[in-house]
């Protein structure tokens with residue numbers, strides 16, 4: 001299928017399932033090499049990253065753990081702006097090697113927010129793995145340790161990514177036709 005319609009918008013295949021798997025394998029190889037000797041705890045940011053995390057972990061050869069987190073839609077106003085609370089973390093992350101997995105880094109605000117909420121627990125290290133990056137938009141000052149593919153600024157869906165909750169189920173990644 002090279003075209004899909006979700007709600008009122010049309011999308012065209014942009015990254016094939018095999019290109020995605022190649023990118024996932026590249027990330028896994030980096031983690032397997034660089035984190036050799038560690039027992040990392042993967043923290044998957046729901047909902048978008050469920051497919052990426054699933055495929056990535058099948059390629060990880062280290063002993064590891066995984067936990068699925070969500071940013072609450074509840075937002076409280078603080079002097080620093082809006083904060084979505086990280087929910088679902090049962091493990092004690094102090095002293096742990098963490099790998100945060102996300103589907104896409106756009107502005108980088110989501111991932112920065114997650115890092116800020118983990119830091120007070122003093123993990124040993126925090127690595128970031130994202131399948132996609134929009135370098136044209138990303139302005140963050142955080143280091144993205146593992147990036148699968150860099151893409152243009154177009155809105156994309158599929159492989160976990162949604163447009164108003166539709167499109168997460170597709171094996172490929174589709175970009176919006178404007």
Ligand code: IMP
Pocket residue numbers: 048102103104105106107108109110111154155156157161162163
């Ligand atoms: P950021 O905080 O701007 O980096 O945005 C990251 C989050 O926005 C991702 O985890 C996605 O849930 C969502 N997002 C950003 N770009 C896209 C896109 O092109 N398609 C679908 N979701 C996106």
Ligand code: MG
Pocket residue numbers: 045046047048049102103104
């Ligand atoms: Mg997301």
